Amino acid sequence: MKTFKVISLQVVENDELRDFEIVDGLIINKEDGQSTWLVETYLSNEYIEFFQEAQQRKEDLEIQVVISHKANDPAAFMTTIRCIKEMDEHISIMFEGKLKKQRNEYAELLLDDLVQKGYSGEELIREFREKMVSKPRIPATAKPSI
Missing domain, CATH: 1.10.60 (Diphtheria Toxin Repressor; domain 2)
Structure with missing residues (x-):
């Protein structure tokens, strides 16, 4: 497995990007032969309702993350929300998905x-x-x- 720091998180909604200010984040390439990635973000609990609704819809959620350095291009993933953990004034969101092959x-x-x-x-x-x-x-x- 390889791990990298997540610098920013965006969710694609109707071909528009919604930015989420993260406190910290980590992305893991599971190297499981199925190209599976885990993305964990730690952010303010003000976003909990949005992510709970997305999780309840049980639909794939397209996210874009910038990895390692702010100047890097965003990487797009098709994900599902594995879990949401509440911690005082913050939440942890665990996404699991696959890197989108961008044409x-x-x-x-x-x-x-x-x-x-x-x-x-x-x-x-x-x-x-x-x-x-x-x-x-x-x-x-x-x-x-x-």
């Missing part, structure tokens, strides 16, 4: 997003370069129109 890399998604927002020419190039450094979050499920 498009981050640069393609970003470029498509900028074109859809009307950027072109030198302005497009400038925005693209700037955003490749700042790495704004873009849903991994976005459908490129290029």
Whole structure:
């Protein structure tokens, strides 16, 4: 097994991203031959209702996590919520799932997003370069129109 630190957590809802401020997090590649990953996040209990409802729906939940360094591209996973533990003013959420095979890399998604927002020419190039450094979050499920 390999473990890594989780830097940020987002949940994909209707092709939009919802950010959750985490206190700490850990992701484990189980290396079980089935490409299974465990993601545990420790966050404020203000989010408990959202995650309890998601767990009760028993549907897959697409999450995106940034692993190890803030500058890394987010990794997308299709998960289920294994358990929710309440601890005073915080909760621990354990997700289990598989890494999504993304057809498009981050640069393609970003470029498509900028074109859809009307950027072109030198302005497009400038925005693209700037955003490749700042790495704004873009849903991994976005459908490129290029």
